[in-house]
Amino acid sequence: MLDIIEMRRDLHQHPELGFTEFRTASKVVETLQSLGYEVIYGHDAIDGPSRRGLPSEALLEAAYERALAYGANPDIVKAMKGGYTGVVGILRGQQPGPTLAFRFDMDALPIMESTDQEHMPQADGFISQFVGNMHACAHDGHTTIGLGVAEALTKLDVHGTIKLIFQPAEEGVRGAYAMVEKGMLDDVDYLYCAHLGCDVPTGQVHGGTRGYLATTKLAVHFHGVASHAGADPEKGRNALLGAATALLNIHALPRFSSGDTRINVGLLEGGTAANIIAEHARMIVETRSESEETNAELEQRVRRIVEHSAGMHELTYEIEVTGAAIPITCDVELVELANAAAREVEGVHTVPDEYAYSTGSEDASYMIRRVQERGGKATYMIIGASNPAPHHHPRFDIEEDSLRIGVEVFSGIAKRMLSDHAVPVSVLPSAKARVED
Structure with missing residues (x-):
């Protein structure tokens, strides 16, 4: 037994x-x-x-x-x-x-x-x-x-x-x-x-x-160009700066009248040293809502913020769905x-x-x-x-x-x-x- x-x-x-x-x-x-x-x-x-x-x-x-x-x-x-x-x-x-x-x-x-x-x-x-x-x-x-x-x-x-x-x-x-x-x-x-x-x-x-709650988990990778932060800062493309821009705007997203919502950037990492423009940054984001449709809308807004934050700093980016659930x-x-x-x-x-x-x-x-x-x-x-x-x-x-x-x-x-x-x-x-x- x-x-x-x-x-x-x-x-x-x-x-x-x-x-x-x-x-x-x-x-x-x-x-x-x-x-x-x-x-x-x-x-x-x-x-x-x-x-x-x-x-x-x-x-x-x-x-x-x-x-x-x-x-x-x-x-x-x-x-x-x-x-x-x-x-x-x-x-x-x-x-x-x-x-x-x-x-x-x-x-x-x-x-x-x-x-x-x-x-x-x-x-x-x-x-x-x-x-x-x-x-x-x-x-x-x-x-x-x-x-x-x-x-x-x-x-x-x-x-x-x-x-x-x-x-x-x-x-x-x-x-x-x-x-x-x-x-x-x-x-x-x-x-x-x-x-x-x-x-x-x-x-x-x-x-x-x-x-x-419905939820989507996203892993976002920003790719830039490394350079010397003192000698040639203008030649770099700061991936960490693009990620930080995205983070602040994601957390500024409004709440929804169509259903209770949650949003969080739970991880932000990038860079290697104080004197190097960060070539790569990674961000982990989640959206949640009691409404499947509202969660989908939140996810799309996050994706737009990532796209435009990367564009502002001349970066490339990738977004991977690492998890999801529905009500x-x-x-x-x-x-x-x-x-x-x-x-x-x-x-x-x-x-x-x-x-x-x-x-x-x-x-x-x-x-x-x-x-x-x-x-x-x-x-x-x-x-x-x-x-x-x-x-x-x-x-x-x-x-x-x-x-x-x-x-x-x-x-x-x-x-x-x-x-x-x-x-x-x-x-x-x-x-x-x-x-x-």
Whole structure:
């Protein structure tokens, strides 16, 4: 039987950034195969050209070699080389029925984990072994829950098909779109996604979420001409000055009456020395809005500012989309079914009727949109997990009883939808109701 506490702590010790989850994904494949699942992974699970914000070849290779050194199965992980770290487990029932999918993300963050003794991973000996990387957003818990659910569902007489989707690179909203473009959601009738924590305490579950914002992440490169800043300043073309001009004007963009908005330049770097005109500068920008259309307009305004800032200083420039997400709309039928399943789980004491609220962004939104566009239904749940520090903080951690609760909530949903004792779902679409290409 899978020890979910041990599994989560093992994953916590070995955090891997987006598209470098080689060891994590290898463990997922091994576990699913041992449970009898049909497993799709590597190039078969991800559309390569649709990946966003892919690390450099050098970083991918270093992460690959590190994964092998820390126990990744070489026969499995070689199919993932180059950043193809998505995994899909499929359990086909003996009886006909719809396709139900659960999505779990796997990646960590570039954060140095706290070594304070009051930080439980440090005190109990499972702090990150990969210095500078940390599971500071509960994705180690999400992956563990997915594997716990995989084991639990092998005991269910499934009427239909279950797909367990393990997604890379959620941080920076980069990985889901590539799995969507590969067709991993095209046969799904019902999709449940979830997050642990999010300021919701252990024992509280929300079957739906509202507030997630559309977003676009942009990496902007300005290219100029280097020269001596004292002897020949007029011969240079200052890339850093062009980037600074763009930064100030981007932050001067007006707010919108059509929807709540956010904008931020989170990184600006360039130049090499005080006496050299900067030849290159790099800027990382994000736009967000509750309206997909407003976010698109914000992005276009940013692009115009970059274009004209570069023109003012006679620079060339490049803009790369490194991540994106869209708003999430939860289907009330699935929200209510999730709430009903949660109320039957030991340790769940609060299941509010109202949706949880978050103004972050989630690329599971692309998976949800694809299922809904094809006639299916989807929701995004919040499973409470009390935290000693906020998400993305060096002392972030999760109360581990939330893992059991998460496994039982997902398993309860599957039992209600796909077992021989399934709750009638006449109001939900059947497998035949999907839009076919």
